[in-house]
Amino acid sequence: MSTTAPELLRVHELHAKAVEGDNDILRGFSLTVREGEVHAIMGPNGSGKSTLANTLLASPAYEVTSGTVVYKGDDISDVSTTERAKRGIFLGFQYPQEISGVSVLQFLRQALSARKGIDLSILELRLAAMDWMKRLGMDSKFVDRHLNQGFSGGEKKRNEIMQMAMLEPDLAILDETDSGLDIDALRIVAKGIREVRAARPQLSIVLITHYQRLLDEVKPDFVHVLVDGRIVATGGMELAERLEKSGYDSFRSERV
Numbered sequence: 001m002s003t004t005a006p007e008l009l010r011v012h013e014l015h016a017k018a019v020e021g022d023n024d025i026l027r028g029f030s031l032t033v034r035e036g037e038v039h040a041i042m043g044p045n046g047s048g049k050s051t052l053a054n055t056l057l058a059s060p061a062y063e064v065t066s067g068t069v070v071y072k073g074d075d076i077s078d079v080s081t082t083e084r085a086k087r088g089i090f091l092g093f094q095y096p097q098e099i100s101g102v103s104v105l106q107f108l109r110q111a112l113s114a115r116k117g118i119d120l121s122i123l124e125l126r127l128a129a130m131d132w133m134k135r136l137g138m139d140s141k142f143v144d145r146h147l148n149q150g151f152s153g154g155e156k157k158r159n160e161i162m163q164m165a166m167l168e169p170d171l172a173i174l175d176e177t178d179s180g181l182d183i184d185a186l187r188i189v190a191k192g193i194r195e196v197r198a199a200r201p202q203l204s205i206v207l208i209t210h211y212q213r214l215l216d217e218v219k220p221d222f223v224h225v226l227v228d229g230r231i232v233a234t235g236g237m238e239l240a241e242r243l244e245k246s247g248y249d250s251f252r253s254e255r256v
């Protein structure tokens, strides 16, 4: 990946806490993402990975106590979740709840209208969705099911990837940590990311994961290790391999 690609996201010395909590969970988190780059973030349970994802999407459950988030050149600290989505930031599992009465296709239509201001007809949307489902190896009946109702883990992943493909974000934040991915779901995510990147090489991804296997297939440009709310090491796949061999202990001691 060329280092001359334009900067998309620059997080500087971010400190953030849960609104309900007392102490900062993110404690000096800094990261720069350029167009088209894939950054993997690995870290022990409780190190602040999901907090990071939620904070980047301005979840009301978290508050930034200091530091800056610059996206496409603008400080977005005061920008709402809806507006961030509109500007092209996508959070996987944004809507994990079941929404009864709303089909996958209807939901996509609303999200697309909010994101891009275009109102596709259901027929146009269905055709576009069919195209992606084919590429992602999905059953075409899927789009008429009610959102997340009785979806298996793998189906939720497929839906997440389809949303990412169709909403055409500029920055996707995928938190794969808590979802108990089995081997098939892992493949779906990896294949999905490859397909979407092939279609839109300028897409940048922050991929939060515990699975070296996922990284083997996705081949991130950078691997970062997050401990106690900040990045303590940055490198390539060799970092993920080191983690696989010796765990997080050796990284914990690198924290100053």
Ligand SMILES: Nc1ncnc2c1ncn2[C@@H]1O[C@H](COP(=O)(O)OP(=O)(O)OP(=O)(O)O)[C@@H](O)[C@H]1O
Pocket: 018, 019, 020, 021, 025, 043, 044, 045, 046, 047, 048, 049, 050, 051, 052, 061, 177, 178
């Ligand atoms: N809303 C909240 N209220 C109180 N504490 C919270 C809240 N969200 C996160 N925390 C705490 O912040 C710490 C970091 O949580 P977070 O979910 O970000 O970790 P994580 O790195 O995603 O972990 P995992 O690998 O288990 O997914 C944990 O100790 C957690 O209990």
Ligand SMILES: [Mg+2]
Pocket: 049, 050, 051, 175, 177, 178
């Ligand atoms: Mg998490």
